[in-house]
Amino acid sequence: MKMYYSRESGDLRLNYVLFILVSYLFYNPTDSGAVQLTTSNMDTMLASNELVMINFYADWCRFSNLLGPIFDEAADKVSAEFPEPGRVVLGKVDCDKEGSLASRFHISKYPTLKVIRNGLPAKKEYRGQRSAEALLAFIQKQMVDPVKELASMEDPLLTENAKKRIIIGYFDTKDGKDYDAFRRTATNLKDDCLFLVGLGESFSRYHPRDTAIITFRPPSSTGEEGDSFKGDITSVDALSAWAGALCVPIVREITFENAEELTEEGLPFLILFHSPDDTKSVAAFNQIVNKELLGEKQNVNFLTADGARFAHPLHHLGKSQSDLPLVAIDSFRHMYLFPHPASRMEEPGLLKSFLQDLYSGKLHREFHYGPDTTHHHAAPIQIGMADNQVKGATSPPESTFKKLAPSKNRYTLLRDEL
Structure with missing residues (x-):
């Protein structure tokens, strides 16, 4: 077979080949790695996705450079696991180029990994293992439906969780904007409340047909009253605001799981230590805080x-479980014991005076130099002489809860954190 060649057609073919080659080198049919977020696309990304995990980094930060490729690999794994639009995205922010975003999200160390659910930042940063597999496992866990379905009102989910804060929704079916808003609210608050749902004819007596009802059931130990949502049941914002106020009470229980989050808030702790089965003192503590100390919540x-x-903090206070209940303050520097039996905490003014003595420095002063001669609000714990050897001086117990704060060894801290 004869082949005909002309210079003109050869040039055209050469240009075509070069075009294909350049296109092949620079064209990527899929966006790989984490999505680069800027001020121009951040709000759209947050509004259009159920969950967004963001890596706030700086190019000059060694820890950021170590995490970068791992986070991009995790983003690819997450995209493959959740390909549906609007579900989950991993994004990244160059904080040197996007200083306003760093300020908006209160970034004080690099790299910081934040989770945004339905446009609302989660209270805890991600501090798990920094591998692509661990990040994928974390996202998988976040995307599990947090709403548990009731079989009846005698379901063990209710009886076995009587001490928890519970939001119960009654719906005809799961198909509808009302249930979707309920589910999305649950993803925002699943760490603070147990979300349950009653569906179909078995629960028709608890709500009118075609009308969903959402109620709050408080823990049996607090003495709080239940409540029902009265706003727009299809609004995630309205429902989250109502549920958030009930799920995150002014008095919270500290656990080893949430201690890191609480220490990060940077506020001193006023703590009631109680026996596991002691609901009476917990209810009394809740009552006096809500009655007298609401103004101190900031x-x-x-x-x-x-x-x-x-038991370890009790040991530092020179106490044991046999001394429960008792009240103490942890200032993240020292621990101070309430100078009265816990049974007296309901007496008007006593707990408030205890807090005022912390603010004024009196508790610290009395621990070092003995009690004031004019007032005796705080009784020092005699656990050894202070280094100045002043008569009656003591060394206050060191804070134990500050040791539960997150490690700083994996971050580059900004100047205002040093």
Whole structure:
């Protein structure tokens, strides 16, 4: 077979081949790695996806450079696992180029991994293992439906979780904007409340046909009253605001699981240590805090702690489980014991005076130099002479809860954190 060649057609073919080669080298049919987020696309990305995990980094940061390729690999794995649009995206922000985004999300160390659910930042940063597999496993866990279905109102889910804060939704079916809003609200607050749903004819007596009802059931130990949502049941924002106020009470229980999150808030702890089966003192503590100390919630975290699980702080205070219940302050520098039996915490003014003595420095001063001669709000714990050897001076117990704060060994800290 004869082949005909002309210079003109040869040039055209050469140009075509070069075009194909360049296109092959620079064209990527799929966007791989984490999505680069900027001020121009951040809000759209957050509004159009159920969950967004963001790596806030700086190119000059060694830890950021180590995490970068791992995070990109995890993004590819997540995209393959959840290919549906609008579900989950892994993004990254160059904080040197996007300083306004770094400020908006209160970034103080690099790299920081934040999770945004339905447009709302999660309270905890990701601090798990930094591997692509671990990040994928974390995302998989986040995407599990947090709503558990009830079989009846005698379901063990209710009886076995009587001490938890529970949101119950009654729906005809799961098909509809009302249930979708309920589910998305649950993903935002699943760490704070147990979300349950009653579906179909078995629960028709608890709500009118074609009308969903959502209620709050408080823990049996707090003495709180239940409540029902009265707003737009299809609005995630309205439902999340209502449920959030009930799921995150002013008095919270500290556990080893949430201690890191609580320490990061940077506020001193006013803690009631109680026996595991002691509901009476927990209810009394809740009552006095809500009655007298609401104005202090910007200055202190009000917590209850299982004295059996947190025996170590008790030991630092010179106490044991046989001394429960008792009240103490952890300032993240020292621990101070309430100078009265816990049974007296309901007396008007006593707990508030205890907090005022912390703010004024009186608790610290009395621990070092003995009690003031004019007032005796805080009784020092005699555990050894201070280094100045002043008569009556003591060394206060060191904070134990600050040791539960996150390690700083994997971050580059900004100047305001040093």
